[in-house]
Amino acid sequence: MRIRSCINAQNTVMEKIKEFFAKHKKTAFAATLAAALLTGAANGLFGGGGGMLAVPAYTVIAGEEPKKAHATAVAAILPLSAVSAAIYLAGGNFDPSFGYYVCGGVIIGGIAGSFLLKKISSRLLEFVFYGVMLAAGIKMLLR
Amino acid sequence: MNHSALLYLLAGIAGGIMGGMGLGGGTLLIPALTLFLDVDGKQAAAINLISFIPMSLVACIIHAKNKLLDFRKALTLALPACATCALCSLFAQKVSENTLSSGFAVFLICLASVMLVSRAVESVKKIKAKICSSLPHPYV
Known part of the structure; x- marks a missing residue:
């Protein structure tokens, strides 16, 4: 067995x-x-x-x-x-009034994220990420 | 613009970090923008698409230098995908916002459930293997 x-x-x-x-x-x-x-x-x-x-x-x-x-x-x-x-x-x-801010943020975050990738174990993070994704999907559907 | 610039910047940073870590930034950035900052879904999609271009260009250069990039495999996926991509983007311009966001919600729920289940199964298997390898010799 x-x-x-x-x-x-x-x-x-x-x-x-x-x-x-x-x-x-x-x-x-x-x-x-x-x-x-x-x-x-x-x-x-x-x-x-x-x-x-x-x-x-x-x-x-x-x-x-x-x-x-x-x-x-x-x-x-x-x-x-x-x-x-x-x-x-x-x-x-x-909409350029806020579009540029978000795009700027994404670029800053993207650089930070690719450095973080080497330091943080991703297993737990993945669970949190997919959990948030599931919650976001349900909330969008119920809205 | 309904909120302060800082909130938009923060949403972008959060999405960017996820994207940079290779977890799919857009799938988090779009709901963050539409649910918390009242951004129209198509606006959020456009922002995600535009911001992805410089990000991925840099990523591609780094990956190519590290020899992680398989150009042939990238092309075999990109060529047929470009066709449906163009058709569907044109289609999306004609469809109402509500229909698209419901579709995206279903897409998110399906993907997240599949990933959660597969990751959970993987973790259980790893723990099992660990226990097995710690067992005395005849059981391994």
């Missing part, structure tokens, strides 16, 4: 999915394409959140290690954001 549970602990569902995609190249390609289309749709419709789909697409489907997956996802989202930013701007959706 104990022995079996130990073996299970090392053979996760995630790894089985990764193995499946490594064996079936055509399915993996189709899955990548689907993930790409969804990433673009999220980025266009909501103006964000594409990376939340692109990173798991790289780690699960392409079997990339997390750090590399994250870096590659950022590069992939960059042209998407440029396209949709241009369309949102043309639609008159940027």
Whole structure:
């Protein structure tokens, strides 16, 4: 009993999915394409959140290690954001009265965040982050 | 502008820190702006998209220097994504604010639940493995 549970602990569902995609190249390609289309749709419709789909697409489907997956996802989202930013701007959706303050804040925060990344353990932070995300979603729906 | 400049700056910093740490800044910045600072959803989306560009440019340069960036894999995702991205951004300009924010809320709830469950499962597995490795030899 104990022995079996130990073996299970090392053979996760995630790894089985990764193995499946490594064996079936055509399915993996189709899955990548689907993930790409969804990433673009999220980025266009909501103006964000594409990376939340692109990173798991790289780690699960392409079997990339997390750090590399994250870096590659950022590069992939960059042209998407440029396209949709241009369309949102043309639609008159940027209010400069407060827009510049937020953008400035994001840049300052972004630099701080990338330094913090090396110092803080992210496991607990991830739980807090996704908890806040869930609460925000529920509050937005109930509003 | 309904609030003081400092609040907008702080919201940006909070979102930026999350983004910089690789946790998806926009998914937090957009609800923060719409729920607490009464910013229109499409305005929040535009701000998020615009501020992402300089941030990610810098990040890309750093990642490329560290050889973490796979240009081919980035392109295979970016090319098909660009098509739906352009179509959906054009579509978003025509759709009402309420519909979009409900859609975004559902998107957030789905993503957060999936991530929470997968992280919880992962943590349990790690703890299990730790206990297993501390057991005496015949059990490992």
